[in-house]
Amino acid sequence: MKNLYFRAGILAAALILSMIIAIGFGSIDIETKIVAQEILNFFQGGAADSSNAMIIFDIRLPRIIFAAMSGAILALTGMLMQTVSQNYLADPYILGVSSGAGMGAVLCIVTGVAQIFAPYGVYVGAFLGAALATAIVVNIAGSGSTIKLVLIGMGISALFSAMTMLEIYGSKNEAQVRSAMFWLMGSFTGLQWQMVPIALAVLILLIGFIWLFRHELDLILLGREEAQHLGLSTERLQQMIVLVSSMAIAVIVSIAGIIGFIGLVIPHIARFIGESRHGVLLWFTSLIGALVMVWADVIARSMFKPEELPIGILTACLGAPIFIQIINRKYKN
Amino acid sequence: MNIIEVKNLSYVIDDKKILNGVNANFAEGKITAIIGANGSGKSTLMSFLSKTRRSTESVYFKGQDIDKISARDYAFQVSVLPQQHKMTADFYVEDVVVMGRFPYKKKFRDYTAEDRRIAQKAMTSVGITHLARRKLSQMSGGEIQRVLIAKALAQEPELILMDEPTNHLDVKYKIALMKTLQEYGKTVIIVLHDLSLAVQYCDEIVVMVEGGVFAQGNSKKIMQPELLEKIFGVPFVKFEHEGRTYINY
Numbered sequence: 001m002k003n004l005y006f007r008a009g010i011l012a013a014a015l016i017l018s019m020i021i022a023i024g025f026g027s028i029d030i031e032t033k034i035v036a037q038e039i040l041n042f043f044q045g046g047a048a049d050s051s052n053a054m055i056i057f058d059i060r061l062p063r064i065i066f067a068a069m070s071g072a073i074l075a076l077t078g079m080l081m082q083t084v085s086q087n088y089l090a091d092p093y094i095l096g097v098s099s100g101a102g103m104g105a106v107l108c109i110v111t112g113v114a115q116i117f118a119p120y121g122v123y124v125g126a127f128l129g130a131a132l133a134t135a136i137v138v139n140i141a142g143s144g145s146t147i148k149l150v151l152i153g154m155g156i157s158a159l160f161s162a163m164t165m166l167e168i169y170g171s172k173n174e175a176q177v178r179s180a181m182f183w184l185m186g187s188f189t190g191l192q193w194q195m196v197p198i199a200l201a202v203l204i205l206l207i208g209f210i211w212l213f214r215h216e217l218d219l220i221l222l223g224r225e226e227a228q229h230l231g232l233s234t235e236r237l238q239q240m241i242v243l244v245s246s247m248a249i250a251v252i253v254s255i256a257g258i259i260g261f262i263g264l265v266i267p268h269i270a271r272f273i274g275e276s277r278h279g280v281l282l283w284f285t286s287l288i289g290a291l292v293m294v295w296a297d298v299i300a301r302s303m304f305k306p307e308e309l310p311i312g313i314l315t316a317c318l319g320a321p322i323f324i325q326i327i328n329r330k331y332k333n
Numbered sequence: 334m335n336i337i338e339v340k341n342l343s344y345v346i347d348d349k350k351i352l353n354g355v356n357a358n359f360a361e362g363k364i365t366a367i368i369g370a371n372g373s374g375k376s377t378l379m380s381f382l383s384k385t386r387r388s389t390e391s392v393y394f395k396g397q398d399i400d401k402i403s404a405r406d407y408a409f410q411v412s413v414l415p416q417q418h419k420m421t422a423d424f425y426v427e428d429v430v431v432m433g434r435f436p437y438k439k440k441f442r443d444y445t446a447e448d449r450r451i452a453q454k455a456m457t458s459v460g461i462t463h464l465a466r467r468k469l470s471q472m473s474g475g476e477i478q479r480v481l482i483a484k485a486l487a488q489e490p491e492l493i494l495m496d497e498p499t500n501h502l503d504v505k506y507k508i509a510l511m512k513t514l515q516e517y518g519k520t521v522i523i524v525l526h527d528l529s530l531a532v533q534y535c536d537e538i539v540v541m542v543e544g545g546v547f548a549q550g551n552s553k554k555i556m557q558p559e560l561l562e563k564i565f566g567v568p569f570v571k572f573e574h575e576g577r578t579y580i581n582y
Contacts, residue, residue, distance in 0.1 A: 086421045212441050219435060221422035225385055225415060230435040230488070231408030276422040279443075 011287040027306040069199040071293025072286040078263020093260030096156030101253035103160040104129020110171040127250035186257035186312025214279040261319020336361040342391040353544040366531040369541035383413040408436040412488035416496040427465040433487030455486040474501035528580040
């Protein structure tokens with residue numbers, strides 16, 4: 001147990017350090033020393049009107065904090081989906097939930113429905129899309145085999161992606177098309193402080209939910225029948241998981257677009273470094289998810305600077321080979 | 334006193350009668366073995382007793398229709414060891430065993446020190462204390478089987494339902510399991526293939542043939558070569574050795 005606290009402590013320290021270092025990277029590099037100096041100045045109530053301070057506090061800091069939180073949220077959602085489907089290949093991206101959210105969001109934008117319910121129109125659309133996709137996957141695949149679930153997820157993902165492209169193709173408004181396209185690839189560009197509390201609320205909700213039901217989630221992994229024999233009604237819990245994770249994905253997709261594979265890969269690493277009980281796994285998944293996303297965003301910002309690489313493209317490039325590797329290892333025989 | 338009574342239970346799937354009007358009584362405090370050839374409906378009957386399959390007004394637990402008993406209330410009194418386990422997670426052994434305490438656990442709380450103590454006791458009784466900090470992925474089928482048996486005991490049930498629990502176990506642990514069940518002193522209903530184990534350690538036998546109960550009664554009386562030959566279609570011998578009864582084919 002002590003050992004676990006130690007490992008979690010190291011991860012937390014690494015995360016905070018990474019976030020500070022990450023501030024320095026971008027289209028203009030700022031030395032870590034200057035970053036530290038500006039942060040110190042800020043805490044001492046010093047003047048914050050230098051151009052460096054503006055970049056740090058108005059542009060990079062909100063973005064990095066949001067990236068860290070969205071990494072944790074995506075990873076936790078992946079963990080929940082893996083548990084509820086008893087399938088370690090599940091992930092909001094692979095099961096088509098993210099595509100569903102994207103389809104819903106784009107539909108709202110191009111039809112103008114988003115403006116009617118502004119500023120929440122995109123969120124509502126994304127949530128309905130995510131919930132629809134999840135409901136279809138869960139109902140069709142049920143508790144079938146691993147491969148069935150993944151394949152059905154991919155089918156749904158393809159379907160919703162095609163619908164999204166149709167929406168974009170059919171749209172007459174060029175500005176809308178460009179914003180929809182860019183955001184479908186996933187991006188943290190231009191993220192502002194007002195998005196931070198929204199992500200924080202979602203993260204707190206997710207962590208709270210998983211913490212309260214940590215033992216029930218463990219039981220699901222014994223198998224549905226086993227859980228029932230221990231007096232747990234899995235159906236209601238399953239519905240709650242679907243609801244909570246659809247909501248979390250909808251918020252992230254609405255703000256930052258579709259970012260794949262974080263939800264798939266991170267829980268695997270977390271089980272390896274931490275352990276499988278949800279009360280423990282929860283913290284390792286959040287920390288590692290945040291850590292990885294902070295660095296993925298650094299790479300996205302600085303690889304082709306001054307241009308930015310959409311983060312969704314980057315995580316797919318890194319995550320897809322790992323996904324293939326997991327399948328290859330699991331089905332070797 | 335019967336802890337479970339099965340009254341005229343039938344189950345049809347795709348026009349095939351899996352269970353055909355089963356009537357059986359299971360006495361409280363006794364170990365009852367269910368024996369029969371493959372496809373005779375043993376596992377299906379067990380799935381009704383464990384509430385895995387739903388029945389109405391056919392299965393009674395302590396006089397009450399089990400369909401009217403909630404899953405949670407049933408879990409307080411009955412623990413189930415399924416034929417196969419479908420575990421995805423790589424938990425530590427002690428963490429799996431303590432899950433047997435789930436019905437007793439307060440909502441949102443952790444397992445208590447008392448729960449851990451009872452789990453520890455259950456591990457001792459099946460001889461896996463030394464495996465407590467081992468992960469399931471590092472264990473053999475037989476060892477996992479014993480972990481699940483310990484989990485079932487940690488549930489402290491009135492009734493234990495086991496479907497071929499001796500499947501993965503070698504001879505030593507088969508005997509150890511049957512002795513543990515005897516010492517536990519509560520009601521056990523167990524599907525067994527090993528007929529010598531059945532006659533040596535079980536008080537009662539229920540014999541199933543083609544989805545119905547063919548015979549039921551005291552194990553010493555019922556386990557006769559003539560009856561067994563009728564059921565399994567091969568000749569049997571029964572012999573005594575150093576005060577123990579053996580059945581062989």
